[in-house]
Amino acid sequence: MKFLQLISNYEGYLIGYNERLRERGATWEHAQALYYEDGFLMPHFLSTAFRALGHEANFVVFNNNYTQQIWELEYSSSRTKTTNEILLEQIAYYDPDILYVMDPITLDSSFLRAIKRRSMIIIGWRAAPIHPSIDFSEFDFIFSSVPDLFTQMRAQGAEQPRFFLPGVDVEFMKSLPTVEKQADISFSGQYGPLHVRRNMLLLNLAQQQLKQRDNFELAYYLATSDYGALPAGVFAHCRPPVWGRNMLSMYASSRAAFHIPIDMAEANATAMRLFEVGATGTPLFVHRSAEIQGVFSEDEVIRFDDANDFIQTYLKLRCERDALEERGLRAMKRCMNDHSTINRALQLLEICR
Amino acid sequence: MCGIAGIVDLSRVVDLDELNRFTDALQHRGPDGRGIWNTDPRFGLGHRRLSILDLSDNGACPLEYEAPSGAKSVITYNGEVYNFVELKKELEGLGHRFKTATDTEVLAACLAQWGKQGLNKLNGMWAFAFLDRSQNTLLLSRDRFGVKPLYYAIQNNKFYFASELKAFTALKGFTRELNEALVPSYISNSQAIEGSTEHTLFKDVYKLMPGHIIVLTANGQIVKERWWNTRENTRDYSQVSALERASIFRDLFIDATRIRMRSDVPVGCSFSGGIDSTAVASCIKLIQRNNASAERTYQGPFSGFLSAFPGDPLDETEFARLAADEIQLELTENQTKGAYTTESVLKNIWVMEDIYPGIAIPVAENYRAIRDAGIKVSIDGHGSDELLGGYAFYLPIPIGNLNNTLYHQFHQGLLPSILRNYDRCSMASGVEVRMPFMDFRLVSFAFSCPDSDKIGNGYTKSILRASMAGIMPEAIRTRRNKIGFNSPLPALFNDDLLPLLGLITSTSIWKENPWWGNSLEVGEILKKARTRSWVESDWPTLLQLWTLVNLCAWILTFIENKFPQLGNTR
Numbered sequence: 001m002k003f004l005q006l007i008s009n010y011e012g013y014l015i016g017y018n019e020r021l022r023e024r025g026a027t028w029e030h031a032q033a034l035y036y037e038d039g040f041l042m043p044h045f046l047s048t049a050f051r052a053l054g055h056e057a058n059f060v061v062f063n064n065n066y067t068q069q070i071w072e073l074e075y076s077s078s079r080t081k082t083t084n085e086i087l088l089e090q091i092a093y094y095d096p097d098i099l100y101v102m103d104p105i106t107l108d109s110s111f112l113r114a115i116k117r118r119s120m121i122i123i124g125w126r127a128a129p130i131h132p133s134i135d136f137s138e139f140d141f142i143f144s145s146v147p148d149l150f151t152q153m154r155a156q157g158a159e160q161p162r163f164f165l166p167g168v169d170v171e172f173m174k175s176l177p178t179v180e181k182q183a184d185i186s187f188s189g190q191y192g193p194l195h196v197r198r199n200m201l202l203l204n205l206a207q208q209q210l211k212q213r214d215n216f217e218l219a220y221y222l223a224t225s226d227y228g229a230l231p232a233g234v235f236a237h238c239r240p241p242v243w244g245r246n247m248l249s250m251y252a253s254s255r256a257a258f259h260i261p262i263d264m265a266e267a268n269a270t271a272m273r274l275f276e277v278g279a280t281g282t283p284l285f286v287h288r289s290a291e292i293q294g295v296f297s298e299d300e301v302i303r304f305d306d307a308n309d310f311i312q313t314y315l316k317l318r319c320e321r322d323a324l325e326e327r328g329l330r331a332m333k334r335c336m337n338d339h340s341t342i343n344r345a346l347q348l349l350e351i352c353r
Numbered sequence: 354m355c356g357i358a359g360i361v362d363l364s365r366v367v368d369l370d371e372l373n374r375f376t377d378a379l380q381h382r383g384p385d386g387r388g389i390w391n392t393d394p395r396f397g398l399g400h401r402r403l404s405i406l407d408l409s410d411n412g413a414c415p416l417e418y419e420a421p422s423g424a425k426s427v428i429t430y431n432g433e434v435y436n437f438v439e440l441k442k443e444l445e446g447l448g449h450r451f452k453t454a455t456d457t458e459v460l461a462a463c464l465a466q467w468g469k470q471g472l473n474k475l476n477g478m479w480a481f482a483f484l485d486r487s488q489n490t491l492l493l494s495r496d497r498f499g500v501k502p503l504y505y506a507i508q509n510n511k512f513y514f515a516s517e518l519k520a521f522t523a524l525k526g527f528t529r530e531l532n533e534a535l536v537p538s539y540i541s542n543s544q545a546i547e548g549s550t551e552h553t554l555f556k557d558v559y560k561l562m563p564g565h566i567i568v569l570t571a572n573g574q575i576v577k578e579r580w581w582n583t584r585e586n587t588r589d590y591s592q593v594s595a596l597e598r599a600s601i602f603r604d605l606f607i608d609a610t611r612i613r614m615r616s617d618v619p620v621g622c623s624f625s626g627g628i629d630s631t632a633v634a635s636c637i638k639l640i641q642r643n644n645a646s647a648e649r650t651y652q653g654p655f656s657g658f659l660s661a662f663p664g665d666p667l668d669e670t671e672f673a674r675l676a677a678d679e680i681q682l683e684l685t686e687n688q689t690k691g692a693y694t695t696e697s698v699l700k701n702i703w704v705m706e707d708i709y710p711g712i713a714i715p716v717a718e719n720y721r722a723i724r725d726a727g728i729k730v731s732i733d734g735h736g737s738d739e740l741l742g743g744y745a746f747y748l749p750i751p752i753g754n755l756n757n758t759l760y761h762q763f764h765q766g767l768l769p770s771i772l773r774n775y776d777r778c779s780m781a782s783g784v785e786v787r788m789p790f791m792d793f794r795l796v797s798f799a800f801s802c803p804d805s806d807k808i809g810n811g812y813t814k815s816i817l818r819a820s821m822a823g824i825m826p827e828a829i830r831t832r833r834n835k836i837g838f839n840s841p842l843p844a845l846f847n848d849d850l851l852p853l854l855g856l857i858t859s860t861s862i863w864k865e866n867p868w869w870g871n872s873l874e875v876g877e878i879l880k881k882a883r884t885r886s887w888v889e890s891d892w893p894t895l896l897q898l899w900t901l902v903n904l905c906a907w908i909l910t911f912i913e914n915k916f917p918q919l920g921n922t923r
Contacts, residue, residue: 203748203749206748207745207748209833209834210745210748210813210833210834210835211745211834211835212834213834214834215831215832215833215834216833217811218811219811227752228751228752228753229751229752229753230751230752231748231749231750231751231752232742232747232748232749232750232751232752232755232804232807232808233745233747233748233749233808234748235752235804235805235808235809236748236808236809236810236811236812236813236815237811
């Protein structure tokens with residue numbers, strides 16, 4: 001079985017990545033190794049899992065022109081192609097049986113129709129809003145951790161939307177160094193109009209900080225399009241965004257973390273961040289209404305009602321350090337045992353069979 | 354630091370009896386002496402003295418001054434010009450000769466030398482009236498940010514001015530008329546009034562706005578002018594590193610504190626163990642250690658005074674003790690339990706003479722304790738929350754708008770009402786409050802710094818915290834929580850305030866009020882108090898309720914004169 005994963009990464013991440021790649025030496029082999037080492041999108045990184053299962057597996061970060069040109073230089077006989085032409089040539093070159101598209105919005109059906117050999121299974125992944133103009137008709141499956149999207153997906157041509165979850169690359173997590181605990185409560189993610197609930201919690205936690213007698217440190221690693229529009233209370237704790245390995249190390253260095261999914265997911269909280277935090281062993285706070293069934297049991301997370309309850313609970317547990325850490329360790333064990341990317345790869349094969 | 358009053362009657366002769374009454378209505382502001390100047394019968398200047406600098410009779414006010422040119426003047430003055438030592442040297446170089454060791458004389462010389470342009474040379478807080486006797490013009494001025502108060506009225510072709518509103522009730526024929534047009538604004542946000550309008554609760558009595566002057570010319574013309582605008586005194590520091598900005602801030606703050614230590618009487622401080630008062634006290638200790646021989650700098654014992662609320666969420670005793678211990682500050686803890694009798698609350702309303710959504714008894718009692726300890730000057734951390742973004746309600750503001758919001762709060766919003774409260778509560782006990790955070794150099798610099806210097810790097814007041822590293826106790830420098838200096842309203846409404854609530858809500862002022870009518874269930878309010886059911890989460894309701902009680906009590910006190918004894922008690 002040949003597996004090819006098409007990935008798009010945040011531009012903010014790619015700028016730093018490209019700089020480091022230049023320092024290491026701009027070869028396709030280095031580029032692939034560095035992507036993996038960085039661990040960006042680790043919970044979705046199935047190509048490594050497929051390799052571990054004995055399959056031929058590759059991945060392409062199609063929105064990084066720099067590494068795409070490196071591929072072109074090393075693997076293609078012609079030059080000055082467009083981004084899409086390079087990608088189509090890569091698909092032809094790797095000739096996958098399963099094509100797993102992590103960005104079915106940029107690479108929707110109009111792109112897929114341009115693939116010459118169309119005998120492979122094509123899967124898309126989407127857990128965010130979908131513009132009504134997007135056409136999913138060329139996909140065999142659309143995977144998502146947000147079942148609420150299935151109706152819309154079907155209406156836009158996806159015949160078989162399927163519930164699917166990100167996972168944890170166990171070997172990658174084992175490669176992370178041990179770090180000292182620093183901040184009390186950390187968060188990493190987007191701040192913007194799709195995350196009103198999250199934005200509010202970030203602010204309310206900052207307000208709680210001024211109300212509580214006990215000191216605690218908040219650390220928000222935020223990506224946003226306009227830092228000047230951040231509420232002062234959020235800005236106060238804002239740090240530059242971190243990605244992949246750095247983000248995982250950051251979580252590992254926190255005494256607690258929390259997850260508030262995108263508003264559209266409503267109560268469904270089974271997103272990538274759940275696994276990233278869980279895998280670090282850092283105690284994870286989730287809202288009382290968040291649905292995490294099938295991912296964690298109640299004794300593997302800590303529930304909260306609002307910012308006040310969050311902080312009161314945290315401060316109480318901080319005094320009982322073992323009780324706090326136990327939650328995190330249980331979640332980590334669960335991630336490693338039940339939510340590995342190898343398990344996810346096996347589930348994917350089962351769906352495709 | 355004192356109380357000033359004056360009457361100008363250009364067409365006749367000032368009524369001396371009236372001037373005496375007007376001046377002595379401010380006795381609480383100046384218990385150490387009094388003075389009247391009426392050499393020119395058209396001008397009557399009054400003064401109540403709180404002696405701080407040059408305790409001899411030489412320091413008495415009103416003070417006559419003759420410039421090297423022979424020009425004569427007289428000044429009545431409330432405040433402190435902290436840089437008078439440096440100004441005096443400059444003026445001596447220009448030929449001025451001084452008979453006293455006061456800042457008053459330096460101020461008079463400064464005005465004689467440079468006229469109103471001289472105001473820009475002053476670093477301090479003040480309200481004064483300066484009569485240029487050669488021109489027969491009277492210059493009234495208020496400091497840049499309105500730390501010191503000044504009110505005026507024009508009635509029957511006479512011009513009156515005084516440090517406090519209540520003094521006007523001593524005037525012959527003064528009509529105690531409520532400025533009804535202002536009441537709805539007070540009810541909706543009483544803290545927004547002080548800095549945003551020159552109108553007062555007395556119809557036809559006005560305040561001179563901060564950073565403004567009035568010139569009363571010989572022919573009776575009145576010219577009002579703004580002489581200070583903070584915005585025009587800011588610079589762009591965005592190219593300067595955050596580290597360097599913190600260093601500039603530190604230097605300015607230490608110097609602002611240093612010049613505020615100039616005193617011939619004992620100095621202390623209000624101390625809560627919060628970042629502001631601890632920063633001030635730490636700097637004072639630093640200056641006392643390193644600058645022992647500085648001219649006129651107070652070198653005696655220095656103590657802090659804390660308002661303690663044992664068992665209440667407002668209590669900061671643990672922080673104050675920790676900080677005081679580390680900086681070796683002698684700490685006096687004052688409890689106000691039992692201080693909220695109906696009489697004392699009404700007295701506090703008389704002292705405050707305005708509407709405020711809180712009861713300032715802890716503030717007033719703390720200054721009373723300071724004075725009872727023989728201390729006349731308190732160097733405090735007021736102004737920092739508005740200058741540097743210390744309150745939780747600044748947190749939702751987009752960071753890009755923070756500086757503008759703070760600028761408004763500092764100049765027109767919250768701060769002016771807080772400055773008024775601190776002036777009234779301290780002066781009621783004859784204590785002068787000095788505030789390093791209100792130094793105009795520091796204020797201009799702070800508003801020149803980016804928003805992130807206010808709320809950033811994980812903290813509120815981030816530039817202050819960065820600048821105080823190594824100077825103040827680390828546990829306080831990195832203390833994040835913010836406990837306001839207020840009365841424990843829920844506890845008070847459940848207990849001490851019940852008689853006052855009963856009294857106020859039974860009056861016709863409350864019952865027949867045209868503003869909120871019968872929209873409040875008085876029975877429910879009293880029942881909740883009797884059953885001790887007010888809780889911490891009722892704070893917003895209680896603040897609003899107190900504002901209404903305060904308003905009615907103000908009307909009873911100042912319009913209806915129901916409690917004439919209040920002015921005679923301390």
